[in-house]
Amino acid sequence: MKQILIEKNILQNNDDIASKNRQILKDKGVFTINLLGAPGGGKTSVLEQIIKNIKHNVDVTVIEGDLYTTKDAQRIEKHHVDVIQVNTGGACHLDASMIDQAFEHIDINNLDFLVIENVGNLVCPASYDLSEDMKITVMSVTEGNDKPLKYPAMFQRSNALILNKIDLIDSTDFDIEEFYKDVYSLNENIKIFKVSCREERGIDELCKYLESQINDKRRNKEFQ
Amino acid sequence: MHEVAVMTEVFEIINENIKIYNLKKIDQILLKIGEFTCVEEHALRFSFEVISKGTICENAKLIIQKVKASAYCDNCGETFYICYTNKLCPKCNQFSSNIITGYELLLEKIEGE
Ligand SMILES: Nc1nc2c(ncn2[C@@H]2O[C@H](COP(=O)(O)OP(=O)(O)OP(=O)(O)O)[C@@H](O)[C@H]2O)c(=O)[nH]1
Ligand SMILES: [Mg+2]
Ligand SMILES: [Zn+2]
Numbered sequence: 441m442k443q444i445l446i447e448k449n450i451l452q453n454n455d456d457i458a459s460k461n462r463q464i465l466k467d468k469g470v471f472t473i474n475l476l477g478a479p480g481g482g483k484t485s486v487l488e489q490i491i492k493n494i495k496h497n498v499d500v501t502v503i504e505g506d507l508y509t510t511k512d513a514q515r516i517e518k519h520h521v522d523v524i525q526v527n528t529g530g531a532c533h534l535d536a537s538m539i540d541q542a543f544e545h546i547d548i549n550n551l552d553f554l555v556i557e558n559v560g561n562l563v564c565p566a567s568y569d570l571s572e573d574m575k576i577t578v579m580s581v582t583e584g585n586d587k588p589l590k591y592p593a594m595f596q597r598s599n600a601l602i603l604n605k606i607d608l609i610d611s612t613d614f615d616i617e618e619f620y621k622d623v624y625s626l627n628e629n630i631k632i633f634k635v636s637c638r639e640e641r642g643i644d645e646l647c648k649y650l651e652s653q654i655n656d657k658r659r660n661k662e663f664q
Numbered sequence: 665m666h667e668v669a670v671m672t673e674v675f676e677i678i679n680e681n682i683k684i685y686n687l688k689k690i691d692q693i694l695l696k697i698g699e700f701t702c703v704e705e706h707a708l709r710f711s712f713e714v715i716s717k718g719t720i721c722e723n724a725k726l727i728i729q730k731v732k733a734s735a736y737c738d739n740c741g742e743t744f745y746i747c748y749t750n751k752l753c754p755k756c757n758q759f760s761s762n763i764i765t766g767y768e769l770l771l772e773k774i775e776g777e
Binding site: 441563 | 666669670673674676677681685687691695696700702748749750751759761769770771772773774775776777
């Protein structure tokens with residue numbers, strides 16, 4: 441009988457592809473986010489707002505992850521930015537090899553900001569490195585303020601959290617004090633943005649934050 | 665949910681090793697899974713049963729060792745166990761986001777002949 445010590449990261453393949461692409465994104469100064477959240481929380485809506493707000497200053501490309509359809513990609517296309525559709529064929533998350541394939545269709549030399557909208561899911565996607573600089577979770581008040589504690593992994597690993605559909609808060613029992621307390625207990629360093637895509641509230645502040653990250657990344661490239 | 669994807673990767677690595685070491689039968693597979701990975705044990709075992717069927721791993725014993733989550737305090741140097749909702753250093757009460765264990769997803773060892 442042979443004992444074979446392997447001691448290998450099971451997601452090593454994913455992580456190797458992700459690090460290769462992270463280096464490319466770094467060399468080109470492209471700030472990259474992985475947009476996460478439950479189905480219907482408003483990832484695409486938030487993204488549409490962001491694009492409207494910053495596309496005059498920033499070159500944006502979007503990778504749209506979806507199980508089977510191109511519905512979200514069609515929404516993004518209307519804003520005249522490049523969008524690449526990735527269908528996972530039923531898988532509940534994007535992985536680095538899917539992003540790698542999408543890369544073949546990206547004009548990376550003329551890009552400042554790459555947004556990856558992940559498949560709507562609060563559990564798995566956070567485990568797969570997609571070469572992003574930040575994971576940003578979108579959650580809406582209609583989902584209930586108990587979600588951070590029920591799905592802690594996503595909130596723990598996110599750099600920023602966008603609390604969407606604030607316009608609806610009065611018709612829900614969403615307890616915002618408890619929400620803040622819970623989220624900070626999971627992740628004291630997370631940035632929280634309250635927004636309403638419907639009423640276009642809170643978008644400016646979110647975009648200022650993103651633009652400063654985009655500029656930092658661009659500047660680092662110029663220093664190389 | 666992504667347990668099938670995880671198990672598929674495990675089998676890729678096992679199959680590489682089966683070739684390298686010319687194994688005819690696998691008796692044991694040891695995984696180390698951190699408690700922050702959201703990999704659910706039942707789903708993982710189920711995926712194993714499905715994927716191993718008809719292969720030389722079919723009768724192997726799958727051992728899943730859980731790894732507790734811990735953090736390092738950048739303020740005072742303490743290493744301590746954490747859970748999702750409590751990452752405060754027991755010595756100096758600072759929040760630590762410097763998580764050092766808990767995200768493991770490792771194929772540690774296989775045994776066979
Ligand atoms: N009232 C209100 N509705 C919103 C807001 N933002 C988005 N919605 C609605 O919420 C629904 C879902 O929004 P999407 O942007 O498609 O959500 P998503 O997270 O991209 O969904 P998936 O990609 O399917 O997971 C749509 O009907 C939006 O019109 C908001 O701020 N307020
Ligand atoms: Mg969407
Ligand atoms: Zn301490």
